Every structure is written in C-alpha cells, then in structure tokens.
C-alpha cells in the first residue's frame with residue numbers, strides 16, 4: 001500500500017518524526033526559525049497523553065527536558081542560535097549524567113541575535129564543543145523534509161541507545177521549506193527504548209556500564225532510589241574526587257560514542273567513483289552542491305558530492321579514503337570554514353582543500369560552487 | 378549514634394556530610410526528613426532535586442530518588458519531573474543564591490504556574506560554597522568577600538517574593554525553630570500547588586566570621602532572639618518590630634494546580 005503524500009515543512013516533519021519515535025515531553029521557548037516545532041508539539045502531544053510546557057527561557061527548557069527524561073519520558077527541546085547558546089550548560093549536564101534527550105537547533109545567522117530569519121550553518125563547531133569540557137555528542141544534519149523526519153527518529157534512537165544528548169542541526173531553509181513527502185510505513189520503523197536495569201533494586205548501580213559502555217537506566221519513581229549529579233561520580237552515582245574515577249568516567253563517556261562510531265556515522269556520496277573533484281557540504285547547501293555537480297557532469301567534468309549526515313562523529317574513515325583519490329575537495333558551507341577545519345584535519349594534506357563560504361544570510365548557489373570548481377581545474 | 382530518622386532516611390554510608398561544624402544546613406535537612414516521615418507518603422514516589430551550593434549537597438545524603446542539578450536550575454528540572462510524572466512528590470532543596478540570584482527567574486515562574494513542588498530555601502545570607510561572597514539576601518551594609526566595604530544591595534524578602542509571584546503556600550522558620558520548620562514543611566508538602574518555605578540557616582564559617590556574629594551557637598541564639606511569630610507580630614506596633622524578622626505561615630491558599638490543569642486538557646481532548 002502506498003502511503004499518502006503530505007505537504008510538510010521541515011520543522012513539522014521533525015515533530016512528526018519525534019512523535020513516531022515516542023516523544024512524550026517537550027519543553028521550549030519561542031525563537032525564530034524553530035517556533036513551529038514548539039507550536040506543533042503543543043498541539044500534538046496532549047493528543048497522545050504527552051506533555052508540552054513553554055518554559056521561562058531556554059535554560060529552563062533544557063532543564064525540564066532532562067528532568068522529564070529521568071522519569072522515563074522521551075523528551076525534546078528546540079531552539080535557534082541565542083537559545084542554543086543558553087542551553088549549553090545543561091546539555092553538558094545531560095552528557096555527564098547520561099540522560100537521553102534530543103535538542104533541535106534550527107540554525108540562523110549569528111553571532112548574537114544576528115540574522116533571525118536567515119539561514120546559516122554557523123553552529124557546526126558549537127554543536128560539538130558548545131558546552132565546556134570533553135563530552136560525547138551526536139549531531140545529525142538533515143538535508144530535506146523527509147530526511148528531517150527520518151533523522152529525528154534516529155536522533156531519539158541514538159539518545160536512547162547511548163544515553164546521550166543528540167542534536168539535530170537544521171538550518172532555516174530545511175526548517176521552513178515545504179516539500180511533498182511520503183511517510184514510511186510506521187509499523188516498520190525501528191524504535192529503540194533505553195535499556196532498563198535487570199538487577200534487584202538494592203543492587204542497582206546507576207552508572208555501572210555494560211559491555212557496550214552504556215549503563216542501564218531506571219526511571220525516577222520506580223523504587224531504585226538513585227542519585228544523579230553533574231559532578232564527576234563513580235558507578236554508584238555519588239560524587240568523587242578520586243583522579244582514577246574521573247579519568248575512567250570521562251574516558252568512558254567519550255568511548256561510548258567513539259567505539260560505536262561505525263554504528264552511528266552516516267553520509268551520502270554521489271558520483272565519487274570516478275570523481276576528480278568532490279564538493280562536500282551539509283544541509284541545504286548540499287542541494288546546491290548536487291545541482292553544481294549535475295551541471296559540471298554535463299560538461300564532462302568529473303565532479304562528485306559528499307554529504308555528512310552525522311556531522312559529529314564526522315564520517316572520517318570514508319573521507320580519508322576519498323582524500324587519497326581526488327584532486328580537490330571543495331567544502332561549501334554557510335560559515336567561515338568550520339567544517340573545512342575538520343576536512344583539512346582528516347585529509348592530512350593528501351588533497352587540495354578549497355572553500356566556498358557565505359555569511360550574508362543568503363544561500364550558497366550552484367554558480368558560486370561552479371566558480372570555485374573552475375578555479376581548481 | 379545516628380537517630381532512627383537518620384538511619385531510615387539518610388544514606389548513612391555517605392555520612393559524615395561535607396558541611397562545616399555548626400552549619401545550620403544539617404538541622405534543616407533533618408527537618409525535611411522528619412516532615413516527609415510525618416507526611417506518610419510512598420517513599421518510592423518522592424523525588425528530591427537540588428541546585429548547586431553547600432545547601433544543595435543535601436540531596437546526596439537523602440535516601441530517595443535524588444537529583445543534584447546545575448546552579449540555580451533545580452526548580453526548572455523539578456518542573457520537568459513533576460509535569461512528566463505528576464504522581465511524584467517533588468521537593469526542591471536550594472540556597473539563597475541558587476534560588477534567588479541565578480535561579481530567580483525559575484522561582485517566580487514556578488510560583489506563577491502554581492506547580493505542585495515544595496521548595497525549601499536554605500538561607501544563610503551568603504554564598505557559602507564559593508567562600509563567602511554577598512548574596513541577594515545579605516543584609517544591607519553587611520560584609521562578604523566581594524563586599525569588603527559593606528553590601529549596598531537591598532536584600533530580598535524571599536517569602537514576599539514568592540507570595541507576590543503566586544505561590545499558594547509560603548512560610549518561614551529557622552534552624553533554631555526546628556519543630557516549627559518541620560510543621561511548615563509538612564504543610565507545604567500537603568499543599569497542592571507551589572510551596573516555598575524559607576529556612577533561615579547559619580554559616581558560621583563565612584557569614585558569621587565576616588560579620589562578627591560569633592560562633593554557631595551565637596548565631597542560633599540570634600535566630601531565637603530576633604524571630605517573632607507572625608501571629609504575635611500582627612498584634613505588635615511596627616516600631617517594636619524594628620530589627621526583628623517574622624517567622625510562621627504567611628500564605629496558605631488554594632488555587633488550580635498546573636499539572637491538574639494540564640491533565641484536564643488531555644482529558645477534554647478525549648471527550649470532544
């Protein structure tokens with residue numbers, strides 16, 4: 001049976017995906033261009049017995065999202081630039097306390113209030129390093145409305161699997177763009193729920209990891225009576241100043257994602273087999289990259305595209321392979337070269353790296369990318 | 378030997394606690410457990426949330442579901458917990474700095490929503506954990522490590538703030554008046570709505586030393602001497618209240634509670 005086609009915005013697809021993934025709690029604070037996500041959540045959540053709350057600011061929204069997750073509800077919050085900055089301290093809390101949650105950042109021009117209604121990709125580094133200290137994070141970047149739906153489900157699944165905050169990096173274009181999409185058969189979608197403890201309540205060690213480096217998670221109110229803190233803690237969950245405990249915890253948190261990278265990392269590549277030049281981009285820019293590729297291919301120039309779907313962890317292995325084969329990688333992004341830094345690090349001078357950057361609130365066009373390709377040729 | 382209450386409700390393996398000798402925070406923490414004991418609740422349905430500060434370290438010692446959050450944000454975390462699982466009794470432990478400086482915005486909005494959370498503010502008139510800087514409740518002209526010439530900020534009246542913002546139960550007691558404190562906390566827990574109980578604590582290490590208030594015993598004596606019960610105070614002429622502070626119950630009203638109101642939305646959608 002063919003599913004019905006729907007005309008939908010990226011922001012709407014995000015909420016629809018979240019509901020399919022099992023979201024039952026949303027806390028937010030209005031900010032363009034993310035507001036539709038809060039509005040739609042406020043309408044849809046009570047229909048499935050879920051809860052929505054508009055908090056007094058983004059700090060509180062992040063806090064409430066974490067609190068709700070600790071009771072067992074799958075929880076999400078959404079924001080943009082300034083609000084994303086405010087959420088950072090508590091995102092770090094979710095990372096160290098291993099509380100699953102999903103944070104949507106619909107990027108707009110920054111810094112500060114910046115360009116509220118214009119697209120940007122200026123939060124790529126912030127999404128990885130925004131909160132202080134070494135910490136694990138998973139960041140996904142959809143490039144279409146349908147993919148926003150799919151990746152939102154994936155974001156929840158990752159957060160539940162690895163007990164970690166997961167960030168969905170949208171940009172204003174994808175968030176507000178309307179596309180006709182056909183939703184998949186919901187009954188066939190894989191939905192992951194956090195691992196529950198299998199031991200007696202008295203024996204429960206809330207931060208003792210299994211072999212996969214992830215500790216099973218009890219809900220508040222189930223009788224496990226456990227402690228959660230943002231201080232460095234041992235397996236019991238209580239704070240410790242012991243250097244070994246700290247070392248072990250911070251390394252495990254990091255390894256939880258690092259060691260499972262192969263299961264997390266995702267990318268899309270087109271025409272890379274014979275490509276001499278690869279255009280690398282994420283989100284809305286990848287649409288311009290694909291258009292530029294088509295035009296160049298028609299002229300017989302061997303261009304391919306590479307699109308990280310998980311920005312963090314970055315598709316490092318594959319990019320390294322490609323770096324050995326191609327003449328140049330053109331990194332096109334709507335910032336001053338944040339992702340290019342990562343590409344330069346990975347390609348280790350094995351190929352030439354060129355950049356196309358734009359920070360005026362306008363989208364990078366295929367022509368701008370083509371101009372760079374011509375320079376490289 | 379720890380008392381029966383301590384054995385029952387404290388994580389005794391985590392004792393002794395980190396507080397300085399003579400710190401009022403221990404008395405207040407114990408008062409919370411006695412109030413919970415008297416409230417006859419399902420132990421497994423109680424969640425205690427704190428921020429950051431000496432006071433907020435209390436959650437680590439209490440044998441319930443406990444959450445030690447970020448500085449100032451305890452009430453916001455607690456709001457998520459309560460709305461997500463309204464069957465839980467949610468208690469917040471916070472300090473004067475945690476609750477009224479960095480967390481002031483969350484406090485007034487939780488009061489306004491009248492969400493069923495009971496917040497106990499350990500007010501020692503100073504930032505204890507960071508070493509004695511002045512807080513929003515440091516009395517005017519008193520000293521702190523960041524107010525070497527005296528604090529020129531006016532101090533907050535926390536119960537007045539909470540009552541004006543819409544909390545439905547508001548009260549104050551002191552570490553010295555521990556029995557009163559227990560009964561006020563118990564009433565706060567019983568109130569279906571946002572309850573705030575200010576518990577005047579003492580910090581001999583910083584506030585006491587900086588302001589020549591003597592040792593812990595002197596500071597408790599001070600609480601005894603200058604506290605006037607709200608009923609007695611109402612019969613006294615304003616002049617005789619100068620230099621004193623009022624303890625007791627300031628507000629006890631009934632208003633629709635936030636999670637109940639939300640449940641009504643869910644239920645009514647079903648009916649349409």
Ligand SMILES: Cc1ncc(C[n+]2csc(CCOP(=O)(O)OP(=O)(O)O)c2C)c(N)n1
Pocket residue numbers: 429430431432433448471472473474475476499501503504505506507512
């Ligand atoms: C965002 C942030 N800012 C500052 C601090 C440092 N800090 C820790 S506790 C504290 C003050 C605590 O004072 P109070 O809430 O009155 O509690 P007390 O220690 O006196 O019991 C401060 C400023 C912090 N942990 N986080």
Ligand code: SF4
Pocket residue numbers: 395396397399400401402431432501505506579580581582583
């Ligand atoms: S510094 Fe003050 S508030 Fe902190 S434990 Fe010591 S006496 Fe108590």
